[in-house]
Amino acid sequence: MGILLKEVTKENWYDCSCLEVFKEQEGIVAPNWNSIIVSLLWDNWNAKCIYEDDTLIGFMLYGVEEDTNRTILLRYMIDKEYQGKGLGKKAILKLFDLVKTEYGNIKFYTTASPTNMVAEKLYESVGFKKTGEIMWDENLMEIQL
Template identity: 50%
Template sequence: MRITLRAVDADNWHDCAKLSVSDDQKEYVAGNAVSLAQAAYEKQWYPHGIYADDTLVGFLMFGTDQETKRVELCRYMIDKRYQGKGYGKLALIKLLELIAIRYGAISFYTSIVPGNDAAGKLYESAGFQMTGEVMWDEQVMVKQLH
C-alpha cells in the first residue's frame, strides 16, 4: 500500500466532500464541504485528499493562517470506513515531508479540540508537542521541521 496526498481539484472535490468521521467524532472535525468552501475563497489554504493506493481514505488542509502568520495543518480526517488501518500516521508523515519541502525549516502548527485524545496521540507520535497556548478554544501543538 502506498499513501499519497493529492491536491483537491475538479476530479476529486465531490468525493472529498462525502468523506465523514463517525458520529461521536463530528464535534472534533469541521465538515470537508465547509473546508473546501473555505479554500475556494481563502486562497492561502491547500486542501488535499489522502489516498491509499487509488482509494480516497481521508482529507487534510494546510496553509498560512492570516491572523497568526503561522503555517498550520487546520483540517485532518480519515473517513470512518478506513480508520484503524494506519493511514492517519502514514499520511501525517507524508504531509510533514511535503511541508518541509515547500516551506523549509519552520515551526509547523496544528490544534486539537480538548477531549480529542486520538488526534493528540497521533500528532505526538509524529513529534508535535503541546505549546500550552489555546486558540479558537483548541489546544495548539507545534513541530519544528529541520
C-alpha cells in the same frame, strides 16, 4: 504506491465531501466541503485529498493562518472505514515532507480539542508537542520540521 496527497479537483471534490467520521467525531471535525470552499476563496490555504493507492481515505487543509502567520494543519480527517490502521500517521508524515518542500524547515502547528484524545495521541506520535497555548478553544501543538 502507498499514501498520496492529491489536489482537490472537479473529479474528486464530491467524493471527498462525502467522506465520513464516526458519529462521536462529527462535532469535532468540520465538513470537508466547508474546507474545500475555504481553499478556493483564500490563497493561503491548501486542500489535499488523502489516498491510499487509488482509494480516497481522507482530507486535510493546511497553510498560513492569517492572524498569527503560523503555518498550520487546520483541518484533518480520515474516513471512518480507514481509521485505526496507521494510515492517518502515514498521511501526516507525508504532509511534513510536502510542507518542508513548500515552506522550508519551519515550526509547523496544529490544534486538538481537549476532548479529542485520539487526535492528540496521533499528533504526539508524529512529534507534535503541546505549546501550552489555547487557540480556537483547542490545544496548540507544534513540531520543528
